[in-house]
Amino acid sequence: DAKTTQPPSMDCAEGRAANLPCNHSTISGNEYVYWYRQIHSQGPQYIIHGLKNNETNEMASLIITEDRKSSTLILPHATLRDTAVYYCIVRVRGSARQLTFGSGTQLTVLP
Amino acid sequence: SAVISQKPSRDICQRGTSLTIQCQVDSQVTMMFWYRQQPGQSLTLIATANQGSEATYESGFVIDKFPISRPNLTFSTLTVSNMSPEDSSIYLCSAVAAAAAEQYFGPGTRLTVT
Numbered sequence: 001d002a003k004t005t006q007p008p009s010m011d012c013a014e015g016r017a018a019n020l021p022c023n024h025s026t027i028s029g030n031e032y033v034y035w036y037r038q039i040h041s042q043g044p045q046y047i048i049h050g051l052k053n054n055e056t057n058e059m060a061s062l063i064i065t066e067d068r069k070s071s072t073l074i075l076p077h078a079t080l081r082d083t084a085v086y087y088c089i090v091r092v093r094g095s096a097r098q099l100t101f102g103s104g105t106q107l108t109v110l111p
Numbered sequence: 112s113a114v115i116s117q118k119p120s121r122d123i124c125q126r127g128t129s130l131t132i133q134c135q136v137d138s139q140v141t142m143m144f145w146y147r148q149q150p151g152q153s154l155t156l157i158a159t160a161n162q163g164s165e166a167t168y169e170s171g172f173v174i175d176k177f178p179i180s181r182p183n184l185t186f187s188t189l190t191v192s193n194m195s196p197e198d199s200s201i202y203l204c205s206a207v208a209a210a211a212a213e214q215y216f217g218p219g220t221r222l223t224v225t
Contacts, residue, residue, distance in 0.1 A: 043203050043216035044154070098144045099214050101154040
């Protein structure tokens with residue numbers, strides 16, 4: 001699976017959009033971009049995934065650049081409960097292999 | 112999505128003892144995994160729990176230390192044997208429902224070894 005690079009930490013004001021970047025310059029054509037988050041002392045929670053088109057669900061939006069070498073997770077109106085470590089993971093969908101976690105980005109939403 | 116529960120949620124154990132962690136999924140899943148998360152660190156895969164056969168361990172993890180069972184498609188156990196303080200971690204169960212499905216995680220078991 002391709003390696004990802006994320007900033008170690010970010011702050012965001014409550015009610016504003018949180019934009020979390022991820023670099024995956026070695027991504028292969030059949031690899032998807034997945035985002036998970038882990039709120040303190042809980043198990044990781046699936047957020048969203050995409051291949052090359054932008055994706056949106058009830059939790060977030062995922063913007064993938066045209067060359068697919070980077071992506072941005074957008075939380076449109078961050079709340080205090082969105083404070084968590086966010087993991088960007090690249091892998092082949094349907095692969096029998098498990099997710100491999102990097103160090104992620106600690107997002108702190110400030111009141 | 113699959114709902115995963117773990118028991119116990121936390122425990123404090125003495126050095127040299129063993130603890131068995133149970134993982135129950137609310138639906139049949141194709142794959143189950145066990146992860147470890149040491150304090151302040153990211154998740155590290157321990158092993159893939161295979162139904163009806165021996166688990167597949169990642170480098171650095173061995174069956175004698177972390178025996179795993181998976182008797183059916185919805186249940187697995189992880190035992191942490193002969194514990195030392197270095198085993199103090201959160202242990203997480205994870206599952207995939209189907210080949211193209213997402214991977215889900217249990218709430219974790221927080222283990223403290225004294």
